[in-house]
Amino acid sequence: MENQASKSDPAAGVGFSFANEPPAGGWTRAHVFEVLRGVVDPELQLNIVDLGLVYDAAVVDGTVKVQMTLTSPGCPYGPMLVENVEDVARLLKGVKKVEVELVWFPRWGPHLMTEDLRVELGFDVAEKGPDYGGI
Template sequence: MTIIGSTLAAKVRDALRVVIDPELGLNIVDLGFVYGISVEDGAAWIVMTATTPGCPATGFLKEGVSNSALRVPGVKSVDVTMTFDPPWTPALMTADARAELDFRN
């Protein structure tokens, strides 16, 4: 994950932990969906993914990310970009998330 913009970007990342993937039941940070966060002059840019390009929860996830980031003091605007390059794989999850979902490397 790329975090640019210091402490504020780290706070945004922490705030995104409340966004839960409805299919997998874990937060998008631990699932490895967040590819990058940058914050400059109160504007946050977030690059993220979902499990597949056809994921029906994509709109829900983007809305949750935007709303959660806007709740961070100092963030005035949010731009969320969905990408599927690189494609998401279970290897992007934290070790705890893989263990909780019983994914093996």
């Protein structure tokens, strides 16, 4: 399982550098999702994007906005994951602020994982869960 990081090095799993100037059109949702692959759920040792914990992301006027969930509302690692998301999102050069919103709908489940991860973990989840409106 690649693209993993820890609190000590949240950028360890990022596949390319965000230290350069943003592209001409600015940082995009795809860039934010890619950089967030550097955040790993410490209990499952899987990145939060492939796990399906990140529902949406946007960059608006230098602010990265992330809507995400946890595997359960009582997840003891929630505060640490939010802090790691904030730290990693700040790797995008020019970002002035990071806002992380924890949301509880749709409820997290294996159907939100990437198909490759579901197959790797042996989940047989063919149907998708409810659509989430996003940011």
